[in-house]
Amino acid sequence: MGLQPTESGRMQVDTIGSSVDTLLAIYAGSDYRSLRQIGCNDNGAPDGIHSLIQFDAISGTPYTVVADAVNGAVGSIQINWRLGQGPTFSTVFSNIVARAGQP
Helix, strand or coil: CEECCCCCEEEEEECCCCCCCEEEEEEECCCHHHCEEEEEEECCCCCCCCCEEEEEECCCCCEEEEEEEHHHCCCCCCCEEEECCCCCCCCCCCCCCCCCCCC
16 A cells, blocks of 8 residues: 655554454655665554554655565455644643542
8 A cells, every 4th residue: 555645744554453463564665676664563553463653754755555464364454544643731730639439
């Protein structure tokens, strides 16, 4: 699968939702003879089964995403991608106490 972002930012690609255990790799470049590996992952998603890679994507750069099932398993592979950072918190409360049964 090919991705080419129109803006730069933190990109996340994962295989969460796949029916099989997965491996994931991402390469930069448009010519298969000169692809540069950005990252590879096995079991890096929060569930410990699927794959997840985060990297700093550059606007206009073509990326190739390659996914496969572990040990030749047969099933569906779902590839998800997100671009951009999540929100940051401007205020952090450090002295909050919660008691069981209380709001």
